[in-house]
Amino acid sequence: MGLRDVLPGGGTSSVTGGMFGDGSPTFLTSKIDWIINWSRRNSLWPMPFGTACCAIEMMASAASNYDLARFGMERMSFSPRQADVLICAGRVPYKLAPVLRRIWDQMPQPKWCVSMGACASSGGVFDVYSMVQGIDTIIPVDVYVPGCPPRPEGLIYGLMMIQEKIREESLSRHFEHRAEDPSSVARPHANDAQVVGLTGPFGNSTQQEELSNKESGATEEPPEELIP
């Protein structure tokens, strides 16, 4: 009797809907979800995959001034087997790519990934023969923290976004959350209209003309179900 038997849509269970109903939240599921998510997000053990300058800012975040211990993250787990969130801090060349992939594979679920810095997110300054142009070509990334290097506050904000993401999780969508199929999780699938809608309220400099042509008050609500 494993998880697959009690969750909806899982495995070959003959009991329709399983213990948790048809996927819509119930009192029981939301309370259990809340407990699980609370315990997960407040005890994340980061796996610091630090390579370059961003690693120094990550160390500074862990030190006394910015103190990651407030979030329960002071136990930097250098063994991927015991880690929850992989913080890839720094540039990743192609020689290091299989190592990163292997470390990610060795981490047990549930796991999340923070791409810290411009180089990890997109290759940064290094559009060169040896540099991976963004680690999301290799592993699925949950949060990108821009900066070169991002300030410790920036990294902390990124980790808080991971915490937010965990807060919204639900056991009934377990397989969705933990899916690693690159075609479905590697990059968000938002079309142009959705991107404009998302960024509209905050101002998106690449679409300035479009926004300024809109009637005031016409900033649309971001569509539902934007990114699974």
Next chain:
Amino acid sequence: MTLDETKAGLDAVEEGPHPSERSTGSSDGKIDDPDGHPSVVALLLRFGDSVSGHRVSAGTQHVVWIDSARNLEILHWLRDDQDHQYDMISDITAVDYGAGRPIDVVYQLFSTVHKRALRIRCELPLDGLEIDSIVELWSAANWLEREIYDLFGVTFRKHPDLRRILMPHDYEEGHPLRKDFPLRGRFSRAEQTRRALDQSVEHSYIAEEMDLGRDPQQAAPIIGTKDGDG
């Protein structure tokens, strides 16, 4: 430098960097005023036939071009002769000027005894990129020469361990710091990613290292070698 050339430099990352056409770079047999640097004077006296040029660069730095076939002999003398005693090799590097010009191997020497620095350059034609290794003179040359081999493709004869150092050992795109090598590499990004992920993480146990743990009496395979799981 016109505006177009500048722009082309920044945008033209698909090709190699702008080759230096105007640089004389090489010796041309010109000898500048060697006074003020006793080693240059002595070199010209003793190995005059192998010296193909000399220049004073950046105001005070003496650069001597020598015949690349005699680099070991000349550097040996520079290291051991009492008046010169260049006991420290600060740097070994190479310069590719592009456009079919020869590649220069540059030796930067320093004497802690006499507090003097000297730069020696050897020209290598593109179809003969081979020179003797000087690892036997200074062991610092080991990794420095490996790097030149990796990035420029210059072969160092009698080097104890000539293999790639910065790039993966089976890197096939060529020698990156050459002027004809484009900044983004020769393969597409997708191909580079694919090759990177195909690399086995254990493959760095190369042939020499695979023999490391093997006791000649032992027949048992060692984990991580090609006989074992790896």
Next chain:
Amino acid sequence: MSKRTVEFNVGRNPEMGVDGSVVDSPILPFDMPEPDLGTENMLINIGPQHPATHGVLRLVCELDGETVKRVIPHIGYLHSSFEKLGEYRTWNQIVTLTDRIDYLAPLIYNCAYVMAVEKLMEIEVTERCKVVRVICMEIDRIFSHLLWLGTTAIDVGAFTPFLYAFQERERIYKLHEAFTGARITTSATRVGGMMADLPEGWTDGLQDFIDTFLNTLDEIDRLLTRNQIHIGRSQGVGAISAEEAINSGFTGANLRACGVEYDVRKDQPYYDYETYDFEIPVGKHGDCYDRYLCRMEEMRQSVSLLRQALERLPGGPIDVEDPNISLPSKTDCMSDMESMIHHFKLITEGIPAPEGDCYMAIEGSKGELGMYIVAEEGGTKPVRWRIRPPSFVNLSVLPKLAEEHLVSDLIMINASLDIVLGEIDR
């Protein structure tokens, strides 16, 4: 030349020979015969993802039990091809790249690079600029040594010095930020001067730092220098003789710990270092403990240098007043046609260099940092930009140092070399 031999005899291993060589002191009683077991050597892999390798370094070790028979370092896991990127950038654009090479002492790299370019172009910077650059380099020497101290201590198990060192580094981060706007990637220098003059009140902040930093250093000193565990783990470990060290290309505190008095600031002085009053600490045994002592003393000497530099900080312009090299001020550009043309040409084209090559060595925090620049006549981009990284050559000596030591000693030796992978792999 002034030097001080650092020697500290408290608790030194009585088994150490007079010349610093380690004498075999077996743990087992001598008369017990070695059992005749069939053994084979073990091949283990440390890294590239490892807390104690100080970056993405991979060490493949052949072990006989716990004794290292052979260790082969593999590098290249951070190769970012700075040197090739430099061939596509103008002289001032390369300054932003230099921060990212040695991210532990970015101002030193910024200064080293523009010093090499200025030497090639035979540009003499202003007196104020010289002193400000000396201040920047000495601050970053402390900055880098503090990180080395923290990480070395944490590698041998001492967590507290790491936190103390990082708290002091935060104060230097604030100084960096006040001056340049960035904590790590400072990009503070330009050919012919600096990106900007020191802001008001910055020297007060620096004075404050100098006055109180030594207290923390003394505290860390109290924790580590006479600590029996630290001494036991570092004395006699990774020793090398002076001749071998010079021949292998060792530089920096590693070389000075072997008794060689080589410091680029004294031997090939630049920026009036010969007029400052400071000593270079020289060790005796060439082991990890001596390297530790040398670097601790270097931090104190840097504080003294900073004090002297602050005292002699002159007024005047910070940039060379040649509009073909330094950007004219914005007010001038907006009012004066010539300045606008100079500004335009400097930004769009860059500074034209003379034909030639130049090797400029400075004393970086890790050793002799050399920048070799080859330029063509009128070139605004380098033909070749070579960085001679001290850590690259220092690391190549690791196999020699770690032979016949234990695995835990290997970690200590690696830490004591003070390497940074960013500059090794470039």
